[in-house]
Amino acid sequence: MKKRVLSAAMTSLLALGMLLAGCSGSQTTQAPAEQPKTETPAATPAPEPAKSGPKQLIVGRGGDTVGLDPIAQTDGESFKVTENVFDTLVGYAEESTEVVPSLAEKWEISPDGLTYTFHLRSGVKFHDGTDFNAEAVKWNFERWSDKSHPQHNKEGFEYYNDMFGGYKGDENHVIKSVEAVDAQTVKFTLNRPLAPFIQNLGMSCFAIASPKAVQDMGPEKFNENPVGTGPFKFVEWKRNDTITLEKNPDYWNAGFPKLDKLVFKVIPENTARLTALTSGEIDMMDGVNPDDAQTVKDNKDLQLILRPSMNIGFVGFNVEKKPLDNPKVREALAYAINKPAIIEAFFAGLGQPAVNPMPPSIWGHNGNIKDREFSIDKAKQLLTEAGFPNGFKIKFWAMPVARPYMPDGVKIAEAIQQDLKKIGVEAEIVTMEWATYLEKTKAGEQEMFMLGWTGDNGDPDNFLATLLDKNNIGGNNRTRWANEDAHKLLMAAQSATTKEEREKLYLQVQELIFKDVPMVPLAHSTPALAAKANIINYKPHPKGSESLEKVDFQ
The missing domain is CATH 3.10.105.10 (Dipeptide-binding Protein; Domain 3)
Known part of the structure; x- marks a missing residue:
């Protein structure tokens, strides 16, 4: 049957799992039109001079990451880091859960909701120099779904089990097969319709890892030395202290990231973290005590940022x-x-x-x-x-x-x-x-x-x-x-x-x-965050973590 191209609005509806069936013909989803950007309300101090030399952002947070292999994690402290090292097939809009293209530029869904065909970006490389392609996508899903796969975790992958009805061979498992049609096309066939299938694929845990890196290092070592396609490359992890990332100069989203280095620093106490921000030890923090929100708003050198509640x-x-x-x-x-x-x-x-x-x-x-x-x-x-x-x-x-x-x-x-x-x-x-x-x-x-x-x-x-x-x-x-x-x-x-x-x-x-x-x-x-007043282009996402590729200093 003749395919029809959906508008951005209908793309959003599809992404929310609202229209899995009842339409004639197959459905093709393309990148939605650019949405207007809404700036986060903040203090308006006098502009500071632009930083010279490498741009480094230090983000203060309350706890350390559990692990850096996203499929093996469920905690927000891990995803704050992995979202900057990895990409998913689809992503979400900057300030909502509207599904947008990421490693997949567009996709098609069959009328019965059982077949999803993704068309991938070409020329994308993992941080180790290997190619991102349909075979890499297939390999990741096989690793996650098949308990007999040599790189499947012994204890399984919690999020995969939760979102896709168990593992290969289980009664309620959703994904029947993943096929690399060609280098830039991957097709998913489902055992049963799953309304939030597209929404699920954008989740931080389903980021695509370098198959070569996982095979060479093994899952345990990879969990401490991640290799993805994202805007930043992993450099170093000092347990309960810092995780350091550096700019990926070959990132597929041209012009990004704006920062040269990104550091996540653990400062357990909220009050101590705010003191570190005020003194200049860090540039941004989460976990502002609600009682301290007004203090941040009153400081001309800082800005208060509210994350949408979800x-x-x-x-x-x-x-x-x-x-x-x-x-x-x-x-x-x-x-x-x-x-x-x-x-x-x-x-x-x-x-x-x-x-x-x-x-x-x-x-x-x-x-x-x-x-x-x-x-x-x-x-x-x-x-x-x-x-x-x-x-x-x-x-x-x-x-x-x-x-x-x-x-x-x-x-x-x-x-x-x-x-x-x-x-x-x-x-x-x-x-x-x-x-x-x-x-x-x-x-x-x-x-x-x-x-x-x-x-x-x-x-x-x-x-x-x-x-x-x-x-x-x-x-x-x-x-x-x-x-x-x-x-x-x-x-x-x-x-x-x-x-x-x-x-x-x-x-x-x-x-x-x-x-x-x-x-x-x-x-x-409604979680409160704080940052130096000269930080721009930070958009807090409702899901609690986000890529910092667009963040810059004014």
């Missing part, structure tokens, strides 16, 4: 551990947590109470669910009904680092600890190094715990299925909640052919989650 901070319950296997106990704890007081005390106007596991900025959010009001009496009543009139003891795992969705994990945990004490629940706060925290909560060692999530792609599936579907236990489903009704709805939503169908299903899922209480959603934050 996150959730929550208290989770490992439903496999007693007494948290009892829904009445979980609901009692939900009533006992004074959510408004926590937000007032720790978010300083840069957060809003959360009712659902995904924020209102994501389509499909159920705004009709009325949240539980803080009530010690109701909490005590439920505990009595559950057989715990005098409460119980529990270990409460608190996040050791500040994250965009949780400005101060330990202090918030201490506030919740005092709330729970009022109903007879003695919560012992447990904390540990961040990478260990993630590893142990993934393994299900925790009881009650704190975590959060920043959306990767703007699709409801990335919150609801990723965090709470039974298929993702042992991955990002740290609550280990395995509700069959929710699972059926989530699987149906993945394969639904219209946005309207998917939305109805997601509204139902959120009702089930609220009723069964595998987690207590606390807040959706």
Whole structure:
């Protein structure tokens, strides 16, 4: 049948998984028209003289990277770095999750939503000088999906499992085959329609690595010495201190990057990081304490930058551990947590109470669910009904680092600890190094715990299925909640052919989650960052990390 070229608006709809079927002919997606740029509001000091010599940007952050092989990571601190070393097949617009071309210049989708054909950029090289081509794309997906592949991680790849229904041979695995049609064309054939397939491909974890580098070094060494096609090349990693990148002079996006060197520096405390920025030790920082936001705004040498909100901070319950296997106990704890007081005390106007596991900025959010009001009496009543009139003891795992969705994990945990004490629940706060925290909560060692999530792609599936579907236990489903009704709805939503169908299903899922209480959603934050006033062209992305290829000094 005759192919038709879609407009930029319809391209966006496709990218959001809204139109997978119901159209005659195949669909061709090309680069959308250039969108107007919106500058981040900032202070307006007198311009400083341009820097002479090499341009180096030092970015202060609260925690170290876990690893530098993007497919093996799920944490934001890792992606802050890997997004500058690697590229994905498709990307997102500068300040939204609209899908745009990246390593693939355009693509076609069959009417049944089962075949995706990508046309790749020509002349792109990996940092080791090898060619980026269709065979490299195929090799990466085979490595991720095939447990028998020599470079597949022994423990698997968490994000691949979560977003593509398991691995090759699994019942729900989405990708049937990846074919290199020719050097610049790669075709994906799916076992079943997956509405957010295109959205998923833009996620930081699905960046394309140099096959030669992974084979030569092996996965463990590659995880510390990444080789991609991105705007910056890896130079050095000093654990818990700095990661240094340098400009890729052969980057395919001509004229970029603007910086010669990019350094990510760990300064754990938010206040100490702000002091480092003020003194000139660093040029930019994330994790501004909400109470310090006005201080930054009032400093003519700095600019305050607000990241668009697309996150959730929550208290989770490992439903496999007693007494948290009892829904009445979980609901009692939900009533006992004074959510408004926590937000007032720790978010300083840069957060809003959360009712659902995904924020209102994501389509499909159920705004009709009325949240539980803080009530010690109701909490005590439920505990009595559950057989715990005098409460119980529990270990409460608190996040050791500040994250965009949780400005101060330990202090918030201490506030919740005092709330729970009022109903007879003695919560012992447990904390540990961040990478260990993630590893142990993934393994299900925790009881009650704190975590959060920043959306990767703007699709409801990335919150609801990723965090709470039974298929993702042992991955990002740290609550280990395995509700069959929710699972059926989530699987149906993945394969639904219209946005309207998917939305109805997601509204139902959120009702089930609220009723069964595998987690207590606390807040959706608006993360604050700060930078020197002379830094320009920085666009904070809702997903929590971004390429810094366009950043420059004024």
